[in-house]
Amino acid sequence: MQRSIMEKLIDWKNSPYRKPLILKGVRQVGKTWILKEFGRLYYQNVAYFNFDENEEFKQFFDTTKNVSRILQNLTMASGQSIKPEKTLIIFDEIQDCPQVINSLKYFCENTPQYHICCAGSLLGIALAKPASFPVGKVNFLQIDPMTFDEFLLANSDNNLASYLSSINSIEPIPDAFFNPLVEKLKMYFVTGGMPESVLMWTQARNRELMQETLSAILEAYERDFAKHPSVSQYPKISMIWKSLPSQLARENKKFLYKVVKNGARAREYEDALQWLVDARLVHKVYRCNKLGLPMAAYDDLSAFKLYCVDVGLLRCLSQLSPSAFGEGNRLFSEFKGALTENFVLQSLISQFEVVPRYWSQLNPPHEVDFLIQRENDIFPIEVKSDTNIKSASLKKIKELFPDQIKLRIRFSLENLKLDNDLLNIPLFLADHTDRLIGIALEHIGKIATRENPNNKQST
Template identity: 75%
Template structure:
């Protein structure tokens, strides 16, 4: 399966400023596979060391900081070959051996001829500890679930991807492309972007196996909850995790601790929630007071929404059956469009550096689903999953911040269109948001 992150890995390989790489991402998102595939394609050989499978390797990092001696010991113990510049050295499950993380400083300073890439489960947890990694001595990269575009390629729909990538103006998509893209997107809402789930559908065309793959991933995540250093946090993490689908089904999607458990208070559950965020299982989107820069300066830290890392996992966790796929637009409208919002957020996070926010006011109630920062502009984004695409909230936002709104963006099941300052993007084009905003601003 084709993953676009390979292009970023190749840039890392060719950079004269290359440092040891830490690849972050949630469990089972394909970190190990992509590193091995990268090594297979672009290096003469790969040397792979797993510190969970081979606990004895950890000892080599305890006795010395000399990276040449460390590598020599690893080579002798494993029978693998490491040649400077020609071998990709992969350290996997490095969260099991903090000394490996610390050693990256010495690989950077004393042995830059070795190409070292690292991965691990729950790395976000390990790296959240202040002394975990040498600041400024490593490169970071994130791998997310497969995008809808990557799903299309895996599904054999390269022609649709080619068509979308060639679009150079904001005009309606012909039915010959619109209709199949709409149908494929419904299937993506069912499978999500976790590689194992995508594989079970695109290669096996087996819904039961795809359902089982998603359940296995969820079960693995829930077993990980027990790895919190304080056992008392385990039930709290579980309660918060399982409450997300019901919280997203509300009209007001702001996360409320009491909805997870009667009487729950923020201060009792903050550590549990932070664990889920650090583990990259959930995305935390703060409420913003205004479209200003820096975007973080306007955060209301008491109000936020939680989304899952992947739309397919959200559907599976919500126990929504794949049969909804065949029921018209039901999949998009299910629990107040939460699947569509989760999907759009995934696409936006892959394109814009700043984490999106949302905007809301009370009395009367208005809410704009997301605010995104593109260069030095903030754009309001609304996600519509049903036929009614009228947006009082986008209008209200423009009234309040008229001088700051160059363009309003609406994702819906309608066709691509620029209507004055309102850009309607079909949901299946969410991966192209950045490009389409650029085209709209240029021609608007």
């Protein structure tokens, strides 16, 4: 499988400022595979150490902070060869190994010639603990579920993936590409982006195995919930997790604790919710009171929406059968378009550094699904699950904040087009949002310059 994160790993390898790397990501998202593949392709050899399979390796880090001694002990115990610059050293399953994490400081300071990558499940939880941590001595990368573009490549639809990457103007997409891409996107909603699930479909073409894979991943997550240090939090984490489909099935998708359990209060469940956020199993999208920078300064901390880490896992968690793939556009519109919103959010998070927000007002009621920050501009985004593209909220937010909004964005099953300042992006192009915004802004800027050549507009 081709993963775009490989390019970032290569940049890390070649950087003169390289530090030990911590690769974060949820269970079974492909952390170990991508690191081993990276080592196979770009190093002479790989030295792999799994601290879950070989707990005795932890002792080498407990007894000394001398990096040379640690590596000597690891080499002798495992029989693996370690050469500076030539070997990729992989420390796997380090989430329960604080001494291993702390040792990265000394690898960084004393032996920068060794290339070290670390991975582990629930690392977001481990790194959030108030333990000794090598601040400023490590690099971080985040690996998320496979994108739709990566799914196309895994499915041998290289021509479709190449076409999407080649789009350099805002004009309608021919039916010869548009219709197949819609069908492929439906399948992606079924499989999601977890690599094993994608493999079961793209290689084995086995829908039952694909469904079993997703169910097994959900079961593994349930077992992880029990790893919370407070036993009392386990059922709360599980209840929040299982409430996701119900939360997203409502017209107003604002997270409500009473949907988790009647009479539930925020203070009783906030620790459990934060555990899921730190584990990156859910994405927390805050309501933004106004359009200003930085967006975090205008967060309404009492109002937020929760989305699942992967659209395929959300479908499976919702017990929506894969057979919905063959029922027109049902997958896009099922339970108030929740799968579609979840898919778009996944795409946005991987492209923009600032986590998206959403905007709403009560009187009269209006809500814009997402706000994204691109450089120093904020763009409102509306997600439509089919071809019904009417949106009073996009019009309203433009009326309220005319000077802050250069471009409004709508995702739908309509074709690619730009109507004045409204950019319609077909759902299957969500992975290219950042690039399409740039193209649209350049086009708007050229029109403004032609209309008023004495007042050139910067885009």
